Structures are given as C-alpha cells and as structure tokens.
Amino acid sequence: MREFGNAEVLFIVFALQWTLTLTALAFFGGGIAGIAVALLRISRSRYIRLAVSGYIQVVQGTPLLVLMFLCYYAPSLFGIELNALFAAGIALTLNASAFLGAIWESALRAIPKAQWESAEALALPQSKVLRFVIAPQAVRIALPSTVGYLVQIVKETSLASIIGFVEITRAGQLVSNATFEPMKAYVCVALLYFLICFPLSRFSQWLETRSPGRTKGPSRG
Amino acid sequence: MSVIQVENIRKRFGSLEVLKGVSMSVEAGEVVALIGRSGSGKSTLLRCLNGLEMIDEGAIAIAGHRMSYNAAELRALRRDVGIVFQGYNLFPHLTAGENIMLAPVQVKRLSKSEARIEAQRCLDLVGLGDRFDSYPDMLSGGQQQRVAIARSLAMQPVVMLFDEVTSALDPELTEEVLAAIEDLAAQGMTMILVTHEMRFARRVADRTIYMRDGIIHEQGPSDSLFAEPQTSELRSFLKAELGQ
Ligand SMILES: Nc1ncnc2c1ncn2[C@@H]1O[C@H](COP(=O)(O)OP(=O)(O)O)[C@@H](O)[C@H]1O
Numbered sequence: 001m002r003e004f005g006n007a008e009v010l011f012i013v014f015a016l017q018w019t020l021t022l023t024a025l026a027f028f029g030g031g032i033a034g035i036a037v038a039l040l041r042i043s044r045s046r047y048i049r050l051a052v053s054g055y056i057q058v059v060q061g062t063p064l065l066v067l068m069f070l071c072y073y074a075p076s077l078f079g080i081e082l083n084a085l086f087a088a089g090i091a092l093t094l095n096a097s098a099f100l101g102a103i104w105e106s107a108l109r110a111i112p113k114a115q116w117e118s119a120e121a122l123a124l125p126q127s128k129v130l131r132f133v134i135a136p137q138a139v140r141i142a143l144p145s146t147v148g149y150l151v152q153i154v155k156e157t158s159l160a161s162i163i164g165f166v167e168i169t170r171a172g173q174l175v176s177n178a179t180f181e182p183m184k185a186y187v188c189v190a191l192l193y194f195l196i197c198f199p200l201s202r203f204s205q206w207l208e209t210r211s212p213g214r215t216k217g218p219s220r221g
Numbered sequence: 222m223s224v225i226q227v228e229n230i231r232k233r234f235g236s237l238e239v240l241k242g243v244s245m246s247v248e249a250g251e252v253v254a255l256i257g258r259s260g261s262g263k264s265t266l267l268r269c270l271n272g273l274e275m276i277d278e279g280a281i282a283i284a285g286h287r288m289s290y291n292a293a294e295l296r297a298l299r300r301d302v303g304i305v306f307q308g309y310n311l312f313p314h315l316t317a318g319e320n321i322m323l324a325p326v327q328v329k330r331l332s333k334s335e336a337r338i339e340a341q342r343c344l345d346l347v348g349l350g351d352r353f354d355s356y357p358d359m360l361s362g363g364q365q366q367r368v369a370i371a372r373s374l375a376m377q378p379v380v381m382l383f384d385e386v387t388s389a390l391d392p393e394l395t396e397e398v399l400a401a402i403e404d405l406a407a408q409g410m411t412m413i414l415v416t417h418e419m420r421f422a423r424r425v426a427d428r429t430i431y432m433r434d435g436i437i438h439e440q441g442p443s444d445s446l447f448a449e450p451q452t453s454e455l456r457s458f459l460k461a462e463l464g465q
Contacts, residue, residue: 117273118310118369122324122376123299125292132323136314 004181012188015171018085019192022157022167025089027150030096037101039130042108052101059098065159067091072163088160096153103149107142108134147204151197158193168192224249224380224411225270230279232265239265241435242279247380247413252406254426254443255415258458262435263415267382270413271302284379300328303373304382307389309365311357317344317368318353321375329376336375343371347401363394367401374405381405383414399425419462423447431455 002008040052059067071094072087082090111134119129161170172189176182225247232240239262247253255263268274270283272295281288284301311320321340325331331339344350347367357365366386373381383402387395399421406412406425416422422429423443430440431454439455440446450456 112310114306114308114310115312118304118306119312119323121271121273121299121304122372123296123328124324125296128327132327133312137312140314 001180002178004175004179004184008175008179008185009188011175012168012171012185012192015166015168016192018165019154019157019167019196022085022088022092022160022165023150023154026092026096026153026157029089029093030100030153033093033097034100034104037097038104038108041101041105056098056102059094060102064091064095064156065162067095068159068163084160084163084165087163088157088165092153092156092160095156096149099149099152100146103145104138104142107138110141111137144204144207147200147207151200151204154196154200155193222249223247224251224284225413226280226282227266227270228280230266230269230276230281232262232269232274232276239435240269240276243432243435243437244279245430245437245440247411249411250409251411251428252426253413254422254429255413255432256417256419256422256429256458256462257432257438261432263432264384266432267304267384267413267415270380270382271299271304273304296328300376301379302382303376303378303380304384305366305369305373305386307385309357309362309369309389311365311369311372313357316354316356317349317360317371320357320368321372324372325375339375340371343374344368346374346404347371348397361394362390363397366390366394366398370398370401370405379411381410381412383412383416385415385417388417417462419447419459431458433458 037052037056040048041056043049043052068088068091071091072082072084075082075087115133115137116129119133120126124132157167158169160167161173164170166174168189172185175188176185179185223246225245227243227245229242229244230240231238231242243262243266245253255266257263265274269276269288270281272288272290275290276288283298286294286298286301288298289295311317312323315323318337318340321343322333322336325336325339326333341350341353344353347370349364349367349371352360352364352368357368360368370386386402387398390398395418399418402412402414403421403425414422414426426443428440429443429446431438431446431450431452433454439450439452441451446455447459450459
C-alpha cells in the first residue's frame with residue numbers, strides 16, 4: 001500500500017491534460033457537427049428536418065455512458081481496435097452535436113423572419129443572409145447557453161473513465177485503489193473539476209446578464 | 222414604357238384568397254399610392270412584386286425582369302427592386318453605415334471603400350449623413366426608417382416599394398420619413414407606396430389605386446380620385462380616413 005502524498009496529487013493533476021483534451025475534442029467536434037445539425041434543422045426540406053430531429057432524439061435519448069460503451073465496443077465487431085481516447089472522443093462528439101445543435105437551432109429560430117426577408121430583399125443569397133445577418137445575431141443569443149453547456153462537457157468527460165481512459169476521474173480511482181484513501185483522492189478530483197467549471201459558469205452567467213436578447217419581464221404563453 | 226406590368230395575379234394563403242385577379246402597370250418615373258382598408262391585400266400585392274410572396278396565377282414583369290422563383294433569377298430581379306418595410310428591419314448588429322454597405326459589397330462586389338462612399342451618399346440623401354456609425358438601437362424610429370430607405374437606395378434600384386413605412390411611427394417622426402420619400406419622387410424614382418397617409422398620397426402620388434377585397438376597386442390620377450371618388454365604397458373609405 002502506498003501513502004497519499006504529493007506524487008499521488010501530481011498524478012491526478014497531470015491527468016488534467018486528458019480531461020482538457022477530451023473536452024476540446026468534444027467541444028470542437030461537437031461544435032462543427034452541431035452547426036451542421038442546427039442548419040439542417042432549419043432546412044426547407046421537411047424530410048431533412050425530420051431525419052435530423054430523429055438523430056437528435058436518439059442521441060439525447062441514449063445515456064452518454066451507453067454511447068461510450070457502444071463507441072468503444074462496436075468497432076471491434078469489425079475487427080477494428082479503437083483506443084479509448086478516440087472512442088470517448090466520438091461518443092462525446094455525438095452527444096455534444098445533438099445538444100449544441102438543439103441550442104443553436106433555437107437561437108437561429110429566435111431571429112425574426114423579417115430579418116431574413118429584408119436581407120433577401122437586398123438580393124443577398126441565402127448563404128450570405130445566414131453568414132452576415134442571421135448567424136451573428138444567433139451567436140449572441142446562444143453564447144451564454146453554449147458556455148453553460150461547455151461546463152456539462154467538462155463533467156461528462158469523467159464518463160470516459162469507464163472505458164479505461166485515464167482522465168482525472170480515472171486517475172482518482174487509480175490513486176484511491178492504490179492508497180485506500182478514496183476521500184482524499186476524490187476530493188482532489190472534485191476540486192479540479194470545480195476549478196475549471198466555476199469560472200466557466202460565472203462567465204456564462206455574466207454573458208447572460210449582458211445578452212441583448214434577454215427577455216424582459218415574465219414570459220407569457 | 223411600363224416598368225411594372227402585373228397581369229391578372231392571384232394569391233391564396235391556404236383557403237383564403239387575398240388577391241383575386243389584379244392587373245396594373247406603372248410607367249417609369251410614376252409614383253403610385255395603394256390605399257384601402259387593412260386586409261384588402263395591399264401589402265401582399267407589394268410583396269408579390271419582389272417575390273417575397275409567390276403568386277398562384279398570373280404574371281409579373283418588373284424593372285426588366287419576368288418574375289421567376291428560381292433563386293438566381295429572383296436575386297437578379299431584387300437587385301433592381303428595393304423594398305422598405307413597416308418595421309424598418311435594420312440589422313441590429315451592424316451600424317447604420319454597415320447596414321447600407323452590406324449588399325453593395327456582398328451582392329454588387331463593390332470594394333469596401335467604394336461602398337463606404339456610396340453608403341455615405343445615401344445617408345446624406347435621407348438627411349442622416351452624421352449617423353454613419355450609429356447602431357440602430359441608438360436611432361429613433363424615424364431615423365431607423367430613413368436608414369432603411371438609404372439601405373435600399375444603395376443598391377441603385379429601378380423601382381422602390383414602400384410598405385406602410387410610417388405606420389409604426391409617431392406623428393412627429395412621420396414627417397421626416399415622408400419628406401425623404403417625397404425627395405425621391407421628385408428625383409423621378411418609380412415607386413409604389415402602400416400608405417394610410419391620404420394627404421401624402423394625394424400630394425405625392427401621380428396615381429392612386431384603391432383596393433378592396435383583393436381587387437382594384439377604383440383608380441385614377443390622385444387629384445381626381447380624391448376630389449371625385451366614383452364608387453360609394455371609396456367615398457365612404459375616404460370619409461372615414463379623412464373624416465375625424
Ligand atoms: N403570410 C400570410 N399567411 C396567411 N395569411 C396572410 C399572410 N399574409 C397576409 N395574410 C392575410 O391576407 C390578407 C391581406 O393582408 P395584407 O395584404 O397585409 O392586407 P393590407 O396590406 O391591405 O392590410 C389578410 O387577411 C391577412 O391576414
């Protein structure tokens with residue numbers, strides 16, 4: 001049995017790089033896929049909208065843990081050995097794409113139809129209406145909830161521990177097993193999550209208070 | 222030569238037929254006012270003219286384009302047909318100047334500096350030369366509407382459509398917007414205005430069209446139409462509008 005000392009704390013802290021890597025993968029991968037999801041959700045074609053809505057429902061309706069297992073074990077059916085980082089990255093990306101896609105879809109829908117019309121009446125093609133008129137306004141609306149969701153992603157990376165990927169939760173588990181000091185190990189892990197998430201949450205709240213589209217007064221309906 | 226030619230157009234929203242066979246033509250430099258009770262189809266007619274609403278039957282030719290709902294052809298048409306809306310619809314994240322520069326840069330491929338000069342010229346035209354860098358929410362309704370007019374003008378349209386552009390404004394702000402439109406009329410711009418400002422229509426429009434239930438009920442040179450309305454419906458409409 002080992003003592004819980006500086007080396008153990010450092011081991012957990014070093015694993016932070018993997019938590020952050022996973023977070024970045026999920027945020028950027030999920031962000032890019034989420035943009036596609038949001039745009040397809042406002043497509044003119046009803047079939048595309050339905051298909052993408054189906055994707056969102058399935059992903060949001062599957063526990064991330066299960067998604068994680070599926071991404072880890074499914075490739076082996078085809079004789080492919082995915083490493084845990086890759087599998088976790090895919091699972092988190094799928095998950096984030098559905099949630100971010102839904103957040104951004106509603107931001108796009110919040111822009112009044114008159115904005116589309118007046119831009120189209122100026123002979124701008126759809127792609128430019130989106131890029132120069134709609135998206136900049138939607139981004140402002142979606143920013144607080146997007147940063148808020150980033151906090152979720154940070155915490156969700158902990159589920160990668162289940163497929164053996166050593167990020168801070170898994171590191172804490174390993175330290176706990178080696179030292180029989182679960183409290184110290186997990187308090188250390190919790191502290192690290194808090195250090196990342198707290199500033200992000202505050203940032204999100206701050207964005208919320210200065211957000212232009214904030215509803216004033218009680219909402220009706 | 223007529224700049225706008227509308228032949229027997231019909232437009233339905235679901236089971237509601239809003240335009241029931243409208244034909245009209247507008248000559249170059251002519252100013253036409255569309256009047257009538259709310260719900261009579263004036264805005265819908267105007268929106269059909271630049272393809273914001275699709276007609277179900279009939280034909281439209283405007284500014285040298287046949288109405289088509291092919292995206293590229295519709296864009297070509299819209300370059301020559303400006304429209305200003307009741308709700309201004311400025312882009313709130315852009316300054317007045319940027320609002321005006323957007324289409325010239327992105328559609329006409331003007332350089333930024335050319336577009337800036339053009340935007341400044343258009344702002345001067347509507348009397349807002351000093352508000353280039355103001356965001357829409359820092360401007361009054363009347364100023365916003367004048368920026369919206371300038372934004373349309375920057376595309377150097379052949380025809381301008383005005384859809385109840387003063388209806389959302391307080392009376393004291395209405396005048397400045399009407400003055401900007403009157404200037405345009407004086408410069409020979411071809412335009413159609415949907416309006417509730419009867420005195421303005423009479424003064425500025427060469428011809429006035431009275432719409433009722435989706436058809437043109439009566440039309441004529443503004444002076445005679447307002448002085449001697451021929452139908453009892455127009456008489457009672459004018460009485461109600463000018464009455465109080
Ligand atoms: N997009 C739409 N969908 C359904 N009905 C509409 C739509 N636009 C207008 N209408 C209806 O068409 C009728 C005519 O409207 P409109 O052209 O705005 O009249 P006006 O400009 O004379 O007040 C109204 O009954 C209105 O409710």
